[in-house]
Amino acid sequence: MADLHTHSVQEAVNATVGGKWTVSTAGTAGSSADVANTSHKLLLGSTSTLGVYSAVEIYYNFTTSETNVNASNDLLIPANTQFFITVPRGLGNTVYFNFNSTSTTTGAVRIVEI
Numbered sequence: 001m002a003d004l005h006t007h008s009v010q011e012a013v014n015a016t017v018g019g020k021w022t023v024s025t026a027g028t029a030g031s032s033a034d035v036a037n038t039s040h041k042l043l044l045g046s047t048s049t050l051g052v053y054s055a056v057e058i059y060y061n062f063t064t065s066e067t068n069v070n071a072s073n074d075l076l077i078p079a080n081t082q083f084f085i086t087v088p089r090g091l092g093n094t095v096y097f098n099f100n101s102t103s104t105t106t107g108a109v110r111i112v113e114i
Contacts, residue, residue, distance in 0.1 A: 019048055024111040029058045029101040032071065038100040039109070040066040045093045047113040052097075053082045056107030060099040062088050069100045076102065084114075 022044060030037025043050070052060075057079045059069040077083055077099075087095055099109060 019046055019114050022047075022113040024113060027099070027109045027111065029054060029056050029099055029107055029109050031104045031106055032059075032101050033104050035068040035070075035100065038066075038068040038098050041097040041099075041111060043087060043095045043097055044113050047087050047095075048089065049114040050085045050087055050097060051082065051110075051112035051114060052077060052085060053110040054079060054099075054107065055109070056105050057102040058099045058109060059102055060097065062091060063096050063098060064091050064094050066096055067098050069098055071102070079107070 024041065027039045027041060030039060054077050058077050059071055059074040060077060061067065061069055061074045087097075089095070097111070101107065
């Protein structure tokens with residue numbers, strides 16, 4: 001059985017909570033030639049869902065600080081695809097969305113916080 005004390009109420013019951021639609025300035029997925037090219041987006045404390053559209057395939061992770069992506073372990077978002085992702089609020093009030101291109105091709109990443 002899951003330890004529900006490590007998750008927010010919404011995460012524990014796997015519920016999506018509607019909120020304010022906040023469009024962020026488009027970011028750029030850096031070249032994977034160097035993980036230091038990772039972009040870091042500090043999310044609003046009220047963000048429960050992240051809408052992401054990327055022009056290039058990206059690796060991404062959520063952390064409590066600016067952390068570079070790890071091609072061996074992080075998740076992928078395919079190019080030219082729109083995703084809605086639940087923000088892991090169990091991490092606390094400070095959550096970063098970190099992303100980088102899976103190739104040397106860079107591209108725009110559009111982000112909407114809900």
